[in-house]
Amino acid sequence: MSTRTPMGHDLVERIAALDMIDEPAKKLAKAVRDLKQPKEINEALSGTWLGHPAHPLLILLPMGSWISAVLLDWLGGEDAETGADLLIGAGLLSAVPTVATGYSDWADTEPASDSVRRVGAVHAAFNATAAGLFGASLAARVNGARGRGKLLALAGLGAVGVGGFLGGHLTYAEGVGVNMSTFETYPEDWTPVLDDGDLPDGALRQVDVDGTTILLARTQGRVHALSNTCMHRGGRLDQGELQNGCVTCPVHGSVYRLENGSVERGPAAYPQPVLEARIRDGSIEVRAPQRP
Numbered sequence: 001m002s003t004r005t006p007m008g009h010d011l012v013e014r015i016a017a018l019d020m021i022d023e024p025a026k027k028l029a030k031a032v033r034d035l036k037q038p039k040e041i042n043e044a045l046s047g048t049w050l051g052h053p054a055h056p057l058l059i060l061l062p063m064g065s066w067i068s069a070v071l072l073d074w075l076g077g078e079d080a081e082t083g084a085d086l087l088i089g090a091g092l093l094s095a096v097p098t099v100a101t102g103y104s105d106w107a108d109t110e111p112a113s114d115s116v117r118r119v120g121a122v123h124a125a126f127n128a129t130a131a132g133l134f135g136a137s138l139a140a141r142v143n144g145a146r147g148r149g150k151l152l153a154l155a156g157l158g159a160v161g162v163g164g165f166l167g168g169h170l171t172y173a174e175g176v177g178v179n180m181s182t183f184e185t186y187p188e189d190w191t192p193v194l195d196d197g198d199l200p201d202g203a204l205r206q207v208d209v210d211g212t213t214i215l216l217a218r219t220q221g222r223v224h225a226l227s228n229t230c231m232h233r234g235g236r237l238d239q240g241e242l243q244n245g246c247v248t249c250p251v252h253g254s255v256y257r258l259e260n261g262s263v264e265r266g267p268a269a270y271p272q273p274v275l276e277a278r279i280r281d282g283s284i285e286v287r288a289p290q291r292p
Helices: 007-016 019-035 041-048 055-075 077-105 113-143 145-171
Strands: 191-195 204-209 211-221 220-225 240-241 246-248 255-257 264-265 274-282 283-287
Touching: 007 113, 007 145, 019 077, 019 113, 041 077, 055 077, 055 113, 055 145, 055 264, 077 145, 113 145, 113 246, 113 264, 191 211
Parallel strands: none
Antiparallel strands: 191 283, 204 211, 211 220, 220 274, 240 246, 246 255, 255 264, 274 283
């Protein structure tokens, strides 16, 4: 009995095998991280201010505009020409923040798997090609070559489709941009995890509860418990820094407040899960937050 590999899987596997992409991709990712180094720029691009990654929301603007423009081109008749032109222009304008947030998210995947690095770079290349084709389409229309402009827009939409497929793979297959602690489970009952004497003031410790890693921190005599997996890109918080009631992830510098897991500094967009903690009979115990 023969097995058939879906065409999309075969495409991704071929891209993931392109090791020639690695070095330029690493340099590009570093350049992007350097450009967004100021806290305000980093948080704006990452969606910290929104409480949700900004890139998935912005994708709708250029994609919706360009799809609508192509439909008007081929189905709307002469009366729809102006509308199609305006939609292409709107798509190009909205592509600027969309591309910026996408590069920001991709750059923050480093250190990344080969597949994420390579597929992400090709995803960006297809989207850049699409923007170039739509820009050329608008220029052709302005110069009176409407037929050529329509064909260029159609080709641009094809590039958007391939880029969108690869973007979906990055999110749904590789987990880029998702909350890395989503599928963690925490004990519902108080569970001893560490001797009280093994956590001095100002210290961070990782403990394991049924396969889930939990961060313990003691500051000013109080014990706190959070998921140890940074929700942004999965960094180990116990290897980070404890300062002013907050823990800093060692991978991309997201800062979470120990008391409630809130994001004090991005690029994280979601709060870090917090557990209840107490000291009982010389042991530190934790449990999942209890709902009222």
